Amino acid sequence: MDRWPPFDDPLSVVWNLPDRVTAGQRNWSPDIRRTFAIETHEQLLIGRLTLRDIDHKKASARLGITIGSPYVSQGYGTEALACFLDAFFGPMRFRTMVLDVAALNERAVRCYRTLGFQATGSHWRDAGARFLSILSAETRTKIEPYLRHGRHTVWVQFYDMQLQHTEWSGRRQAFTTP
Numbered sequence: 001m002d003r004w005p006p007f008d009d010p011l012s013v014v015w016n017l018p019d020r021v022t023a024g025q026r027n028w029s030p031d032i033r034r035t036f037a038i039e040t041h042e043q044l045l046i047g048r049l050t051l052r053d054i055d056h057k058k059a060s061a062r063l064g065i066t067i068g069s070p071y072v073s074q075g076y077g078t079e080a081l082a083c084f085l086d087a088f089f090g091p092m093r094f095r096t097m098v099l100d101v102a103a104l105n106e107r108a109v110r111c112y113r114t115l116g117f118q119a120t121g122s123h124w125r126d127a128g129a130r131f132l133s134i135l136s137a138e139t140r141t142k143i144e145p146y147l148r149h150g151r152h153t154v155w156v157q158f159y160d161m162q163l164q165h166t167e168w169s170g171r172r173q174a175f176t177t178p
Contacts (some may be wrong), residue, residue: 001045004068038067038080046071049084059095061088065108078111082175085115089165096164103146103157116171117161124148124155131156 034054038047050064067077088094101108103122131154132140132147148155 063099
């Protein structure tokens with residue numbers, strides 16, 4: 001992951017990983033976060049899936065997904081998540097997957113809706129005062145519906161979404177590869 005080039009699209013620079021994210025650089029407890037590699041058939045690491053906020057009593061967890069900049073917009077995220085959902089709702093025995101996604105991340109929102117995730121609400125996150133300074137006027141106009149301007153900052157809208165086991169069971173056949 002350290003070797004992935006950074007995103008250069010101004011709306012995607014927030015997804016650039018901090019330097020040195022390789023194994024051993026973070027002290028994450030397996031009880032708090034579980035991370036899974038996304039690899040091609042050639043064993044090329046192209047992304048990762050992360051579960052956090054794991055609640056064993058409710059059989060739920062919060063998803064995080066990262067796809068490296070050279071591999072976005074090629075269907076890898078949808079394919080990887082569809083495969084992972086079979087394990088998540090199958091052998092891992094979860095009943096609900098939740099996530100939040102920046103409303104302006106149209107590619108990710110489309111992926112989640114395609115897989116059957118339903119919106120359950122929204123919230124706003126502080127993007128910092130400099131967020132808009134890196135964007136062209138055209139891009140700012142395009143994303144304006146997802147922004148709130150504060151006195152010293154910009155807030156970005158995030159969608160809260162979830163997928164239930166029963167919903168995935170009804171959709172999974174469309175994503176199963178022969």
